[in-house]
Amino acid sequence: MQADAYSGYNGLYTKGRMPGEIVEAACWAHGRRKFFELAELQKAPVAIEAVKRIDELFAIEREINGKPPDARLAIRQERSKPLVEALEIWLRGERKKLSSKAPVAKAIDYGLKRWPAFTHFLDDGRICMSNNAADRAVRGVAVGRKNWTFCGSDSGGRRAASIYTLIETCKLNDVDARAWLADVLGRIADHPAKRIAELLPWNWKAARSAPAQAA
Helix, strand or coil, X not given: CEECCCHHHHHHHCCCCCCCCCCCEECHHHHHHHHXXXXXXXXXXXHHHHHHHHHHHHHHHHHHCCCCHHHHHHHHHHHHHHHHHHHHHHHHHHHCCCCCCXXXXXXXXXXXXXXXXXXHHHHCCCCCCCCHHHHHHCHHHXXXXXXXXXXXXXXXXXXXXXXXXXXXHHHHCCCCHHHHXXXXXXXXXXXXXXXHHHHCHHHHHHHHHHHHHHC
16 A cells, blocks of 8 residues: 555554555655755755655656556666665765754654655565555545535445546546446446456456457
8 A cells, every 4th residue: 555654544554454464655755745845945955965866766767657567676676776775875874963853854754764665666566656646536536525525424435435446447547437437337237247357447448449440
């Protein structure tokens, strides 16, 4: 699970959690933001250098965005890992020079206290450096929440989450969510359960494009 350091998530990462453990992958965009604010407002040299180093990592990510996980992993191991290791050494060195009350110290601590979670992307090509994509996906929910303060019940909230997930999955696969929902909801009652995978957005899109290509 990739998210910010909201304390409400801590219980999800508990060892031995049932029905299964969840591995934390920290978001570098959130970690960078703390340094960026200090670099912009206070022109703090340590914060400016931290932003520069983190931006080098994001530059690599932009190059490999869209590549298969194994290709991303190989490039990260070759190019990103040495930069991350050097960043950790530098951060720990700078932290020793600062008071715990210093704003830059707090920004450094945010990352170092969660370093295994921040570096998890180096060992798994499926993980992104940040959860910006997820943040953008829920922006519509956040913007409209004044109009739908509550879901009515816990079960209503779970159903809403499922619908949001399906819609965002359509977007990620360049599928018209409205067309997909209209078609699937009209067919699903009579669709065999063992063939439910046919209705997944990417398979639905492929099935609809096949006749057009054949023609």
